[in-house]
Amino acid sequence: MTKIKLCGLSRFEDIETANEIKPDYIGFVFFEKSIRNVSFEKAADLKKKLDPAIKAVGVFVDEEIDTVANLLKEGTVDIAQLHGSEDEEYISKLRELTGKPVIKAFMIKSAEDAAFVNESGADYVLLDSGAGDGKLLDRSLLREIKRPYFLAGGLDPDNVLNALDEVSPFAVDVSSGIETDKIKDPQKMRTFVKIVRDKNDNIHSFQDKFSIREMKGTKMNNNDSKNGRFGIHGGQYIPETLMNAVKELEEAYNHYKDDPEFNRELTELLNEYGGRPSRLYFAEKMTKDLGGAKIYLKREDLNHTGAHKINNVLGQALLAKKMGKTRLIAETGAGQHGVATATAAALMGMECVVFMGEEDTKRQALNVYRMRLLGAEVIPVTTGTATLKDAVSEAMREWTKRIDDTHYCLGSVMGPHPFPTIVRDFQAVISKEIKEQILEKEGRLPDAVLACVGGGSNAIGTFYNFINDREVRLIGCEAAGRGVDTYETAATVATGKLGIFHGMKSYFCQDEYGQIAPVYSISAGLDYPGIGPEHAYLHDIGRAEYVPVTDEEAVCAFEYLAKTEGIIPAIESAHAIAHAIKIAPEMDKDKIIVITVSGRGDKDCAAIARYRGEDINE
Amino acid sequence: MSNISKAFENKKAFIPFITCGDPDLETTAKIVREAVANGASLVELGIPFSDPTAEGPVIQGANLRALTGGVTTDKIFDLVKDLRKDVTVPMVFMTYANVVFSYGSDRFFKKCSEVGIDGIILPDLPFEEKEEFLEDCHRYNVDLISLIAPTSKDRIAMIAKEAEGFIYLVSSLGVTGTRTEINTDLESIVKIIRENTTVPCAIGFGISTPEQAKKMASVSDGAIVGSAIIKIMEKYKKESPKYVGEYVKSMVDAI
Numbered sequence A: 001m002t003k004i005k006l007c008g009l010s011r012f013e014d015i016e017t018a019n020e021i022k023p024d025y026i027g028f029v030f031f032e033k034s035i036r037n038v039s040f041e042k043a044a045d046l047k048k049k050l051d052p053a054i055k056a057v058g059v060f061v062d063e064e065i066d067t068v069a070n071l072l073k074e075g076t077v078d079i080a081q082l083h084g085s086e087d088e089e090y091i092s093k094l095r096e097l098t099g100k101p102v103i104k105a106f107m108i109k110s111a112e113d114a115a116f117v118n119e120s121g122a123d124y125v126l127l128d129s130g131a132g133d134g135k136l137l138d139r140s141l142l143r144e145i146k147r148p149y150f151l152a153g154g155l156d157p158d159n160v161l162n163a164l165d166e167v168s169p170f171a172v173d174v175s176s177g178i179e180t181d182k183i184k185d186p187q188k189m190r191t192f193v194k195i196v197r198d199k200n201d202n203i204h205s206f207q208d209k210f211s212i213r214e215m216k217g218t219k220m221n222n223n224d225s226k227n228g229r230f231g232i233h234g235g236q237y238i239p240e241t242l243m244n245a246v247k248e249l250e251e252a253y254n255h256y257k258d259d260p261e262f263n264r265e266l267t268e269l270l271n272e273y274g275g276r277p278s279r280l281y282f283a284e285k286m287t288k289d290l291g292g293a294k295i296y297l298k299r300e301d302l303n304h305t306g307a308h309k310i311n312n313v314l315g316q317a318l319l320a321k322k323m324g325k326t327r328l329i330a331e332t333g334a335g336q337h338g339v340a341t342a343t344a345a346a347l348m349g350m351e352c353v354v355f356m357g358e359e360d361t362k363r364q365a366l367n368v369y370r371m372r373l374l375g376a377e378v379i380p381v382t383t384g385t386a387t388l389k390d391a392v393s394e395a396m397r398e399w400t401k402r403i404d405d406t407h408y409c410l411g412s413v414m415g416p417h418p419f420p421t422i423v424r425d426f427q428a429v430i431s432k433e434i435k436e437q438i439l440e441k442e443g444r445l446p447d448a449v450l451a452c453v454g455g456g457s458n459a460i461g462t463f464y465n466f467i468n469d470r471e472v473r474l475i476g477c478e479a480a481g482r483g484v485d486t487y488e489t490a491a492t493v494a495t496g497k498l499g500i501f502h503g504m505k506s507y508f509c510q511d512e513y514g515q516i517a518p519v520y521s522i523s524a525g526l527d528y529p530g531i532g533p534e535h536a537y538l539h540d541i542g543r544a545e546y547v548p549v550t551d552e553e554a555v556c557a558f559e560y561l562a563k564t565e566g567i568i569p570a571i572e573s574a575h576a577i578a579h580a581i582k583i584a585p586e587m588d589k590d591k592i593i594v595i596t597v598s599g600r601g602d603k604d605c606a607a608i609a610r611y612r613g614e615d616i617n618e
Numbered sequence B: 001m002s003n004i005s006k007a008f009e010n011k012k013a014f015i016p017f018i019t020c021g022d023p024d025l026e027t028t029a030k031i032v033r034e035a036v037a038n039g040a041s042l043v044e045l046g047i048p049f050s051d052p053t054a055e056g057p058v059i060q061g062a063n064l065r066a067l068t069g070g071v072t073t074d075k076i077f078d079l080v081k082d083l084r085k086d087v088t089v090p091m092v093f094m095t096y097a098n099v100v101f102s103y104g105s106d107r108f109f110k111k112c113s114e115v116g117i118d119g120i121i122l123p124d125l126p127f128e129e130k131e132e133f134l135e136d137c138h139r140y141n142v143d144l145i146s147l148i149a150p151t152s153k154d155r156i157a158m159i160a161k162e163a164e165g166f167i168y169l170v171s172s173l174g175v176t177g178t179r180t181e182i183n184t185d186l187e188s189i190v191k192i193i194r195e196n197t198t199v200p201c202a203i204g205f206g207i208s209t210p211e212q213a214k215k216m217a218s219v220s221d222g223a224i225v226g227s228a229i230i231k232i233m234e235k236y237k238k239e240s241p242k243y244v245g246e247y248v249k250s251m252v253d254a255i
Helices: A012-021 A040-049 A065-074 A088-098 A111-119 A160-166 A186-202 A212-218 A240-256 A260-273 A284-290 A309-322 A336-348 A358-363 A365-373 A388-401 A419-427 A429-442 A457-466 A533-540 A551-565 A571-586 A602-611 B003-008 B025-037 B057-068 B073-083 B097-103 B105-115 B131-139 B153-161 B186-196 B210-219 B227-254
Strands: A003-006 A025-030 A055-060 A079-082 A102-107 A124-128 A149-151 A171-174 A233-237 A280-282 A294-299 A327-332 A351-357 A377-381 A406-408 A448-453 A473-481 A497-501 A503-508 A544-550 A592-597 B013-019 B043-046 B091-094 B119-121 B143-148 B167-170 B201-204 B222-225
Touching (some): A012 A025, A040 A065, A065 A088, A079 A088, A240 A419, A336 A365, A358 A365, A388 A406, A419 A457, A448 A457, A448 A571, A457 A592, A497 B097, A571 A592, B003 B013, B013 B057, B013 B201, B013 B210, B013 B227, B025 B073, B057 B227, B073 B105, B167 B186, B201 B210
Parallel strands (some): A003 A025, A025 A055, A124 A149, A294 A592, A448 A473, B091 B119, B167 B201
Antiparallel strands (some): A497 A503
């Protein structure tokens, strides 16, 4: 699917049109000599009006690196596009300062120029025939380019189709071609976007030329690099006391993940005990009611213990057992991961201790009872905000006290390497099944998959096997709490910044001195100030979108799904349902979206009743 | 040779740890001066962090009290600048990676060098991740102090070989906090350290009594004490400098 960048937007009217037609990127030109130049202040105001799903690219010509970095950090732009003589050092320094993607623009006039482009350390390259003078680029030279690129230079609604017949760029970049008298023309903008989108729809899903894996292979590091990095994210920021433990875990995992006997045992556990595969259910009433895209629900709520958490826990518990460990410790937010860990420990005859924020033990009293019933010890954590982050901290502290016989069964795609990789691999069964099931039911891949994101384990499970299918939109729904413009939010991508915490480099909600913010969400499972490093990376490269969903929207969706489909989702999962309710009506009826219902909502009924002012006895 | 080595010249070092801003920075300044007057050879200043994952309940409490009181990294730089008017013993920061990262590594260590900080201890920055800050540390002559733990085993030599300032040897498993006894075979660990570096090595975690300090200093180059001091600060608050001074004296005398 060719992405679209509309460049040189400078007026509020331009932003309004962009919000309506939703290109993948828009560009602000920060170059005084350009007629499209905007001031930093104006750009910041324009960005506030821009739909967060659209990435803003700042176009710079030999600007001071700190100026560019600040605009990226403040969020005025999401990506820097460099048009001057910025060198490799500039690019790597900028990425180091901000963690944000960089597009380097090149003029292509000869085959030698093409070789230069292939070597660039930028995340993306943009190819132009001249410095933005609107001339068409020599297509034969483009064949020399061995990496994904933005095609720019003289494109307009009339010629873009011909260009796309000849070459397959990652994205098309247009500026003067959508203007009349040097001002952006809404009609030309709409026409251009429609032409490219229609063309995309005609390309068969599986013939996509540049997969994300190839992109990673060129310049962006993925998780194969040292210490489990996803781009700049991830790593192992933990006390020395734990280093040998995580190394031992990594070795054991690398050994067993390809071991046929281990995989046979795990598959049997997942199927016979966990109840897999989970259903992919066509939500017909919801589809009809919303009147747009066809909606399928991936029913992880039907798993044993009522959530996706069991997928990961059965894998880790089996691994721990093979490693000779006899005791599992875990953190839990909503209690679903704690219940799953207690369940696996009971099944495998292991000791189990679960750390849970005291606040959450109150919100999720039923799950505390379930864990104790299953034989686990539940330790309420009273430090900090007494929620999920504090439970993680306390579980880490406990692990440093007792390592020999203990495995820390981390519940999300976070923490130090190798946890984000291990948990992802165990949760990837979700997207593996979705893919098989949707191909059987519809004969094609979905247009979008949606999942809620706290640390991000069900979301990465839902995304993973679609990452290379670029026509599938990956949408993660963060908990915005009372709103991203309030302090009572847990929407990390929307409000956080790059940091180092809980063993990983990623995005975190924090203050200017790096103190971790006391986040809030009605959902105990999403009430976490960070996001898994692979999500941070997917966000950086623009492969996945992360959108905020408020408490109120999630509660409405919780009630909506119950009344419409007779399915009570976990309040966490209701965040994904809520976003689907927003986007499905705007999509054509032949589009397909899949929402992962990560867990069931029985545990939430009392809290939602309270939210609605009704006090029920559990 | 860094300034830190002076703390270990011809003597066993006693290293107190003090969380800055608990109960307020004025008291912190008095405590540091009292500790130095009573023989502390190096002072470890804690920059509080909201979620100190390597700390036990005592130091967690100090972090929380300090942050609630409005302490910031900038205010702590000002404190050090003031202390440097008369305090000449080496001073190092102890904090968490995100405090440095969010401040900007270059800016943080530049500031350290300006105000007179000699080293930094980051418990959540293991050997494998030290590149994150090492270059900036070196640019501004701040030693990045390595930790070695009872579980380090085959990692001891690797860490010791590249150590600078001093080595912080963690006495036992778990987080900071006082312990009634320390059972780790520290002699063997120190032996491997000595085979690989001339950088001095001080033992911390769990030390509270003069007897423990003496024992730890006898197998290494010094003893680090945190939670026991924080407990005094927690108990006596603004009145604590005098009591910390007395405590430091008893420890210095013992080793």
